[in-house]
Amino acid sequence: MTVSIAHLGPPGTYAEAATLVYADYLTQTTGHRPLLCPYPSITQTLQAVANGDVALGVVPVENSIEGSVTITLDAIWKLDLIRIQKGLVLPISHALLSNAQGLADIKTVYSHPQALAQCQGWLEKFLPNVQAIPTNSTTEALQYLQETTTAAIASGRAAELYQLPILAHPINDYPDNCTRFWVVSLQPWPGGNYTSLAFSVPANVPGALVKPLQIFAQRNINLSRIESRPTKRSLGDYLFFIDIEANTDHQSVRSALQELKTHTETLKIFGSYSILNHQPQSPC
């Protein structure tokens, strides 16, 4: 049976590039080529997995310049059953695509908010008076390029795919730009050396976060990331997303999670997974 993988589309997005990396890995390990299914937004990609419309989904989680992809974290928290199967890191190199003669003709630039943010400094320096308009994906931004006063931030791969001219490349503010993606599904997976979880704390009182963090520290379990997101219930009320460098199969992790349950209001464990080591020829 062909496995379907949902990702943010249309074709040409960085999420599609990450999905192609995972599709190659699946083809090599199972002998079957999966089917790629583009969705118009990250939320719809995750919803397709939660509904069981597709077996897998690939979503961006964190960028080295701009930090968390908050849409992904919020949706994963809401969609209870989502489990992480793999992590993968993709180098990101943004280009300015446009049919304009030069930068001076550009009045509007379109892109995904993460891409606009990763190029903020470049935009301020080279296109200071231009209006930046967010789109659902970098590829969606390309539909506005019929006008010769518009530009889009997308990948060199997208420029090639849609035969669009590149005015400047690379334009990300820092050269070492990477985005981490998660491959998610409804199935628990045999695991790896990373575990991701999130929790809300019972009340906004002093030290509410100290205890959960101590539980890991006391067992010598290393935290590789901590991120807060508003619960959206009231101002100052937060959820905490944590990545630890250990597997839920380890006795110390199991006992930490047991204890954590008693110090949190809601605890969600998204699973243990390994990182796919991918060495691309060139950035996407």
Ligand SMILES: O=C(O)C(=O)C[C@]1(C(=O)O)C=C[C@@H](O)C=C1
């Ligand atoms: O719009 C795209 O092309 C995406 O794949 C989304 C996305 C993101 O949400 O972070 C993925 C990687 C890059 O960091 C920029 C944008």
